[in-house]
Amino acid sequence: MLDRGMGLLRHGADGEFTVADLTQRDYHDVELCVLHHAPPRPGDSGSRIGLDHQWSVRPMRVPPGMEAAGLDLFSFDSDAVVPVGGRFLAWVDYYQGMLLVDVLHEDAELRFVPMPAEALLSRRWYYDEGIPDPVRCVGVTDGDIVKLVCIITPDRRSPAFTIATWTLADIDRGVWDKDGTTTMDDSQFFGLCCGVTAKISRQPPSFPMVSLVDPDVVCFLLEEEHGVVWMVEVNMRTKVLLSRAVYLDEEEARRNPFDGLRNFISYLSTTSNNL
Template identity: 30%
Template sequence: MGPATNDARLFQSGSGQWEVFKNLHVRGADGGRALRCWSTDAVVPYGCRYMIWMDYYGGMILMDMSSQLQSSSSSKNPPKLRYVPLPVDRVGDPEDIEFGARGCPKASRRVCVTRHGVKFVSVDSQHWSNFGVGHRHVLTWSHRFRITTRSLREHDDYTWRKDLTMHEEEFWDALDRADHRFRFPHAQPEFPVVDMENPDVVVFRLEKDDFYRGGEPKWMIEVDLRKKVLWAATAYSKKESDGLSGDADAINSARVSRYDPIPSELPRYLDGGQACKRRQ
């Protein structure tokens, strides 16, 4: 599926054939103008009927495939597409060279599919807009960052409802009340992910800028935004890669890279489980 052409290709597992739908109308896209600078950052399935494409600098496209499920002749029932803008102010053009291309939008925002519906979490910074919050607004903040979660209201014309907000001071208070053995770097939390089971809990990554110069370890933490408490914390360091080989080294390298981390322990079990056993 490509927003520029609005074409969709669906694979029918029953027949083993591809169905092609061309020139599909995207409802809510302002005649296609909302998709002018579209770039897909992620694609996720939702429920039994939706596929969602995300552009974290603009919005998301929901493909409703219920017509495919209700009819044996899918060619007569093309899927329905709807554009849903993300609940942030769009600032500038994400392709403008002045802003250094697109950067890494996942570092500050994420659309997550949970048992409680579609959630959107964002970490808005006072120091840069990240094409999310207007400069004039963030300059009035008394804090450097703010964490916000929202829920997609499917039965209210696909609007967003604000759920929870945590400011910088509340975030550090929650971490300071945790186990004194934890020494967290005082850095802005990155790569937020809403917990699939508990939508009040968000997973973050914490790291200092000097990590690659042998500084403090990188942390994966879980914070309850409603109760304002730290749930869990796990430290990772470059030293953990010493002696590892194959997939185990690749997994740990992904965790400590500056890009999208691997938050789960499951891949380490797939590599034989030795690393997990040492950590228990």
């Protein structure tokens, strides 16, 4: 039995939310474990989630045709679980696609939305379980715009890279539109960031994170030659550096191993996408 991860969906205006966990029992069967938390009743002094609410388990069949669409359920890694459209939770594998479930519908079916074809050409860099991917991210803005950001390095021996973004244009048909005006190569990116520091290592940025407010704005981590790490915020459409801040100074970088940094970024990504 493989656990695909737990997600949180907030809905309604009175603090209502739903927690859901997706578990694979065998190749063609998965279970959805759901807990709905309704708004407090008049006179309630607080949440009674442990007493008044019960988990429900729904068996779900994997519809035929998902394999032909590119889904390999056994190798599916849940890089993130994000809310989509006010009803859906999406379990996201950055190198396969998204498993979508309407967690508010009792008879909801499992759906699969593949990643855009160009994004499927690259393989995963890291396979360590629980370690966030440093070159990809899926984010959802407060306007329910779903964005994919990829830092594409054609040759891993070369520092050259391109940052590309896609928008999920049609969730029902699984159509992604590439954002042609938000593509940026390494020379453009470092041209924007040249004022940050003269000691930039010229290695590709890492851990992109989509703004919750503006789908064109992405934050990146940028490392100096001696371990100092910057967080930079870039408007990918207007090609403007919006903000910059030291994320880890040299002394902090020596005290904090980078694995810890990656885990912290994973925490930020998870909490941000579930807001």
